[in-house]
Amino acid sequence: MSPRSKLTLGTATAATLLLLTGTASAAQPGSPGIGDPYYPNAGNGGYDVSHYDLRLNYQPATDLLSGTATILARTTQDLNRFNLDFLLKVGSVRVNNRVAGFTQEGGELVVDPRGELRKGSELTIVVTYSDVPSSHQVGGVSIWKRTPDGALAIDEPDIAPWWFPSNNHPTDKATFDVSVAVPDGVEVLSNGLFNGTAKQINGWTRWRWRSVKPQAPYLAYVAIGQFDVRHSTAPNGQPVVNAYSLNLGADDSAAKASIERTPEVVEFLEESFGPYPFEAQGGVVAPGIGFALENQTRSTYDPAFFRRGANTYVVAHENAHQWFGDSVSVHRWRDIWLNEGFASYAEFLWSEHVGEGTAQENAQYVYDSHPATDEFWNVLPGDPGAADQFHGAVYDRGALAVHALRVAVGDEAFFTLLKRWTQAKKYGTATIEEFIALAERVSGQQLDELFRTWLFTKGKPAVGPGGATFATAGAVAEPPSYRKIRETHELLAAGHAH
């Protein structure tokens, strides 16, 4: 849905040449990337997806994933060829019911529609495939996670190509129908609304899920295995689906004592961020993830977050991402502060709400606990680079930047700004520069200096995020909440190291 695609200069020049030589066609190949400097091959040019229908089968014993992806899209240029991001072995491709040619290399599925597609045409792309995801590696690693009883398709920002063909960039959101057939007795979780199960004749059951609001491909997920699945209704009337792996062992109770509070956390966050943007709520806990991820409507968590008892901070973090990351997504991956800075700040707000330390105390503590010589201060939350996209500093220094803004503009302007932002950018993508512009408009203040200091300048700012300075570490006591928040950020930031 509405990416900002544009013809490249090279394409325009080639088109002109074709016209000069008298060839009637201006159709060109779609580009293999959407133009994101952190991930040059992510996403593709030339079309805009509106819906993915994924009808899959998965056998845990062999890790065989097979099925059909039906993709509804519209061309945004005259096309004679286009790419999808996909790693698994394809059996066939059809475009508008005609058999298409295809090649696969380097995570790109290149489709030859055997004819030209005019700009603005509707496309129905049908891809059949069958493969063992764990047999693949990219850069020497597999991010497809097999578990003793199933598998998890969960990662950021690159999981989509491991299980379905897509335009894998947040700038092309779409709705999703995901159904997976598995041997009877195995459970399947995915995003959005539960659409029921259907018994098949072969001793398998098909689980059906539907995500009805625009969703970035990396936020689509499946968790397959043995789960205790719990259905309930949130105070706002929305369906809640939580699921707990049967292999949580000693972490089971603490996991449930945290995730079962999701609707309460969502209700609390609505006070600061405005109405919850999606149709359902919930959380899934499964071993083997190694981190937590803000999958749309249904975040997933490694049990490690609950090893030392209940942790509602990680629940606040992942659910804050439903606004900051999932509904309002990054325009380019360099804008990651818009996700992690705000999700981390939500933990400070939750801490204050539950009486375990104010946001100010948490911010001051983080500022004090990192001496000026700490490498922490050399990661720029406003442009950390692909390698440091999920560095701990993006979370912690990112949260300090949010607090510095709050102190500078005052609570009234700050919370007005957050609500206006989530409303104005709902279901879309945004840049840090757009956030700064709105912050200046809402507050009536010139904020370039503040954002330059906190997001774009290396080194420890001389003045803390609350406006005060303490000379030495240990000047303020650690708020009770920060023990959990630190643990949460250590696990989340480590997630990227795989």
Ligand code: TRP
């Ligand atoms: N975005 C996730 C969160 O903050 C954590 C995360 C960072 C992650 N890097 C990742 C998850 C890589 C999966 C893969 O909640």
Ligand code: ZN
């Ligand atoms: Zn996060």
